[in-house]
Amino acid sequence: MVSGNQDADAQLVERYLAGDATAFDEMMIRHQRRIYRLCYRFVENHEDAMDLAQDVFIKAFEHLENFRRESSFKTWLCQIALNHCSNHVKRHSQDFVELNEYTGSVRASAQSQLEDREEREQFRRLLQRLPLKQKAILELRINEQLSYEEIAKIFGRSVSTIKASVFFATEKLRKLVKDASKGPEKA
Amino acid sequence: MFGHLKSEDFANLMESSEVPAQWRQHLDSCHRCRTTLESLSAVHDEIISVDEDIPEPDWATFRSSVRDQLFARSVQREASRRRWARWVMRPSAVWALSVMLAVAIPTGAVFWHLQKDHNTESIGLETPRTTSPTELIEAGTDKMVFDDLMQLTESEQEQLHHLLQSAQKGSSHHNEKAP
Numbered sequence: 171m172v173s174g175n176q177d178a179d180a181q182l183v184e185r186y187l188a189g190d191a192t193a194f195d196e197m198m199i200r201h202q203r204r205i206y207r208l209c210y211r212f213v214e215n216h217e218d219a220m221d222l223a224q225d226v227f228i229k230a231f232e233h234l235e236n237f238r239r240e241s242s243f244k245t246w247l248c249q250i251a252l253n254h255c256s257n258h259v260k261r262h263s264q265d266f267v268e269l270n271e272y273t274g275s276v277r278a279s280a281q282s283q284l285e286d287r288e289e290r291e292q293f294r295r296l297l298q299r300l301p302l303k304q305k306a307i308l309e310l311r312i313n314e315q316l317s318y319e320e321i322a323k324i325f326g327r328s329v330s331t332i333k334a335s336v337f338f339a340t341e342k343l344r345k346l347v348k349d350a351s352k353g354p355e356k357a
Numbered sequence: 358m359f360g361h362l363k364s365e366d367f368a369n370l371m372e373s374s375e376v377p378a379q380w381r382q383h384l385d386s387c388h389r390c391r392t393t394l395e396s397l398s399a400v401h402d403e404i405i406s407v408d409e410d411i412p413e414p415d416w417a418t419f420r421s422s423v424r425d426q427l428f429a430r431s432v433q434r435e436a437s438r439r440r441w442a443r444w445v446m447r448p449s450a451v452w453a454l455s456v457m458l459a460v461a462i463p464t465g466a467v468f469w470h471l472q473k474d475h476n477t478e479s480i481g482l483e484t485p486r487t488t489s490p491t492e493l494i495e496a497g498t499d500k501m502v503f504d505d506l507m508q509l510t511e512s513e514q515e516q517l518h519h520l521l522q523s524a525q526k527g528s529s530h531h532n533e534k535a536p
Binding site: 194195202203206207223231232290293309334336338340344 | 364365367368369371372393396397399400401403404405406407408409410411412413414416419420422423424426427430
């Protein structure tokens with residue numbers, strides 16, 4: 171299946187480079203959701219995620235001739251997205267400090283749906299506290315379901331290093347959740 | 358402590374719903390590894406759940422926006438390429454003109470110099486003279502007649518004298534006859 175997807179991507183790349191305009195839409199449809207969601211997890215807002223995802227595709231299409239078929243198109247695209255998002259986050263790190271600030275306040279609400287949403291919001295804030303690389307590895311593995319081999323290619327690390335990173339990132343997040351849940355009690 | 362799960366093993370186990378038999382035995386007996394795996398799996402599930410809140414954009418608008426931006430950038434690139442080409446062309450014209458002048462001026466100078474030399478050679482010996490050719494011819498004739506006269510013997514001088522006198526008489530006679 172993975173190989174089939176890779177072949178399809180490779181064919182689309184060839185078609186696009188040959189001037190087939192329909193290949194553009196097909197490539198976009200295949201990867202737009204993944205790239206947008208990946209960007210969203212870095213910036214946590216729709217507008218910025220849209221801009222970042224669009225930039226990623228523009229970069230990719232403009233440099234498609236430089237795409238060496240050593241990795242899959244999906245991996246290459248994710249790599250561009252991660253670099254672009256990391257740069258964006260670093261440039262706007264000051265803005266993200268406030269966003270990542272975990273207040274520890276848990277508002278009681280009668281509506282359980284709203285509570286769930288609130289909890290998820292808090293969890294997402296905690297997720298933002300992870301180092302960029304660890305967070306990216308975690309997202310790529312858990313939500314984008316990239317294989318360890320693919321992630322290893324993106325980061326230029328061994329599979330075992332990536333597996334260890336997933337463990338340490340999850341462990342760190344667990345501790346953050348634990349500390350956060352202790353916070354209101356202390357207060 | 359021996360036989361505890363490694364970080365890689367935890368990474369594999371928290372993703373899989375079924376625990377392989379090789380680890381099942383250890384997890385049943387090791388409270389530490391079991392609780393760690395449980396808490397990690399809970400965090401893992403939570404990471405998946407937060408993804409649900411990510412909004413879905415209008416993908417058609419998204420694609421058309423990317424297409425438009427790509428087109429705009431390609432137009433911009435083409436325009437800058439043309440500007441660059443024009444910029445290159447202008448100096449190249451200047452360069453071509455400079456090269457032409459650099460070649461034409463020395464060549465012209467050399468030709469002019471050669472032509473000048475040729476003209477000088479054609480008028481040759483006449484140029485250094487200050488006197489006119491007519492004067493020189495006249496002076497030469499006088500000189501030759503005087504030299505001839507100096508070389509005449511006495512009898513020849515006498516004959517010449519008589520000849521001149523008779524010629525003089527003849528010319529005066531002729532002048533008298535024709536008033």
